[in-house]
Amino acid sequence: MKLRTALAAGASVLLGGGFSAVLAGPAQAADGPDLALKIASSKIAVDAPMKAFRLDAANVGTADAANVALKLDFSGLDTTRVDFVPELFIGCEVSGKVVTCVDGPVFVAGESLSLPVLLENTGGKVGAAGSFTATFSTSSGDVNPANNTATVAVEVVDSGADLQSFAFDLSAGYDDDNRLVPLSPGDSTELMWWVTNEGGRFVKGVDFTITLPPYVSFDDPYGICEVEEQATEVLTCSDPDAIIPPGGMYFPELPQTVTVNQFYFDGPAALPGGLVSAKARTLVEDVPDWAQARPATGFDVVGKVTDQERELLLEKVLKKSMADAEEAVEIDEGDNDAAFAAHIGAPVSVDQAITVTPATGPVGSVVQITVKVSNIGEASTGPMFYIKAPSGTSFVAPEQAPEVGSCIDRSGEGPPWTYTGETELACGWESELQPGRTLKRDLLVRIDDAAVGNDGLAEVITSVGKDRNPENDTAKVVIKVGTAAPSPSTSPSPSTDPGAGLPVTGANVGLVAGVGGAVVLAGAVLLLLARRRRVTITDDTAH
Template sequence: MERPPRRAARRFAVALAAVALAFAAAPAGSARAEEAPRFTVSAVSEIAIGSDGIGKTIFYAATAVNAANPRFTIDVSQVAAFATLTPIDDDICAVAGGKVTCALPGGSYDNFLVSFILAPAGGAKVGAKGTLSLVAKAGNTAEAAAVTKVTVADGFDLVAIDGSDGEQPAKPGDDVWIPATYVNEGNRDADDSAFTFWFDSAFVPDEYDGCTYTDWKSGVEVTCPLGESLKPGEGATFVTEGGSGQTPGFHAKITADAARYHRVGFTADPSAGGLELAQSLRSKVSSKKATGGRKFSAVAKAKPPARARSVEINDYDNYADTEFKVANTIDIAGIGATAAGAAGDVVKVKIGTKNVGKGTVDAHYAGGDPSWRYYLVVPDGAEVVAVPDECDGLWRENDATHAGHVAGKRFYECANRDELFSPGASATVEFGIKITQVIANATGTVSFQHPLLPEVVSKDDNPANDLAEVVLNPAGSGGGSGGGGALPLTGAQTGLVITVGAALLAAGAVLFVLTRRRPVVLVTPRDGGAQ
């Protein structure tokens, strides 16, 4: 029964009620060794099944921490009159007395998926409702519960099948193939559907005849209509036609500046109209339908009998994605400055960062806005009197760390809000700093090290240029007005900056020691469900 934790079915992540699923199952590390035992199981909160359909695949996702003999039981009595729940994993689950009991491995893991087929029983009536009630418990944990509401509905149900095999290694210039398959698990024909892909900034998708391309600031949306109905139980797989035959998947090329983590999303689009976005957003971009490139087609099927147009009965499972880790370097350098003035003068100091590497920083995959954070340590004998919009002061008071858009602080955190921070690009801000005391070579720093936290918040692949100086009244300036420019930290100045940090520690300061066209073939899923 021992097996590794299972990879999460990402299309269910948004619907799980109890626990947010990660993109991949992660075995527990030594950090969990001292954690208190825990065992929870998550499930979709609501689900619909077609009244006379093939049934649909559903998943329960277990998370365990030092759990002994973990198991969960699903009470199916409230749906027994109109539905059946059959374990796909019959080696770990058993059905008896109106309940399904599943015994899982002990230990620690995330997102161990246990799958079932939930199918309508004979005579199921549209509108029937019930619940699947789950209780999870390990030998050393308290009970945890989850409830799924089940409704019998009438309509089609497009389900995207996750055909990727975990995070894939890649490098700039690589050719990649994006798998895309979806199945109609409802009880009505899906009359109008499409493959819709979202390629982020790291990919250049091929042109496929008949597909519509919409360029967004952060990527390209491609919608390829299937062009025919899908009967219940039928599925469609995107394939590319070529001189050597058919290749499953949509072809794209990774850009020269792609780096780190990127993803291509795929949606089984029930309307063939592209991703659901506000019309106000769509009106700001242009879309065009390709009339050249590779051909997109579907294997001919007998035309299904005419039926009334139906609706999608579950829309939470239409999504899948393919993840890549691109081997390329990110190198962001700090930009420092110099300025000079007499006591009482306010000088302008422009600092920031520059991308001097080969890879683009994509804000979305850098943890969201901003794409990069950097920090100013103000030189001695100076006070910030004008704070740029992108920056906030940092300080510690009454054993708590604070941040705010205020002047007069020693430390500042600044945000580069470029959605895509590309090679050669710079992001700078300008501070107004009042010289309160003329000190020759008064030195502060620009860096990616949070001054009140122990770790580097924004990390790149070349730390050698992460730190730059901010020098007021450099030797020989004569105390007059000065200009700017990054100064590398070397020699005596390096010692000065390190000494400043050491002095703060010695003084007992609690440094919170302060983070393009191709075809489709129709397929029928095995065992009547998506696997």
């Protein structure tokens, strides 16, 4: 049976993907696969007929693991209190009290998942209920077998809240061989998560947080949530009127979309740090009689109760249900948090080169320089550049802004093409630059002083891929004081360049690295983003 599609806990419990913090690998992991396992759940409420005990499994090694198997040994359970249900392990090998389930061909390095294992409450009595053991193994050879096996002591406890979280790793899915496919820098994907009520009583109200791994951000957060930008982005959410019945599931109607930072260039990597954490607010004996006793807009609840049964329960009086309400006390905190990782692949390898023509003129004159960016690699790029005028000079904005692209004051103050007097700019073409082609940008520079420095510099970056040859990513900006040259128009006219790139629309343009290695200010980035649009160039030239 394939572990990724196993429904060993029955129809009301689904397979989730988590990555418990305790499974995080050592700082210097040994080369090879290293499977690790933790049993997050340990307690079942006395009034709950059954519970899905969550197992968190991961490959924390540096190599893929083939022929992964999960072995469950229930021989240590006190069956007068709890027991496993053999018929639920469809497709697995069941031999007495031992169950073995085999996964697909490869469990990649950094991959993680959570599996629910259903235990039935057989006695309805509080007390110790024995233990069960789980072993996660591979035929590829494990460099650290010590963390492959976990044993948990099971306990039946007094009635209370028992929420359990599930979350999938962030990836681009699985290929035809059931192998995880990583995201590319700049990709968006959906975070799949949910919360189940494993207790025996109705839960009213749920608070939850979603923490993202580094280099991942929320696209359009849920309306009931607030985003906190800490070291990573965190959603803090509250749904006070949601009712989750025993055995029920609380989940968003639409998955939360997240995006990988397009400038994350250290892949392939599995980045841990994602976490879904849920907490029940109150417990009620019956579902309250409120029309508003429903989840917030965009969320839903499913459970063992049918819609008709739910409506009958909603007919009960408000006063009774309010009198029965009590603060929820969590009986098993071990499975309230579900961790997940982001799998990000290597960036596209690109190679851009930048050149800047020199200029000469007397003090007080305005001279023109031309910045050229060429794609000398094999993959298309998203070119942008920073440019710093030599000391003693400053930039002059054109009277008429070019139709394609933008140049802005690098400090982010003021709209595009209004930078006269500034000495540092950030420029982009809003275009994809195909291999073998070149883009140009004419800029005007005023010679303000007789002493012109040699500190002018231009640097090209890309919003697509990682430049493998940084040596040709910078060029000197040379301005000399000398014989007067014809004064250029303050509205530079375009010139034909057969090698110019064709403009296309695509991922949002952003800027990260600048002259001297500084990071561009957020205002400058936002202005470039706001001006991104579809353009048409008839002469195959972008200025």
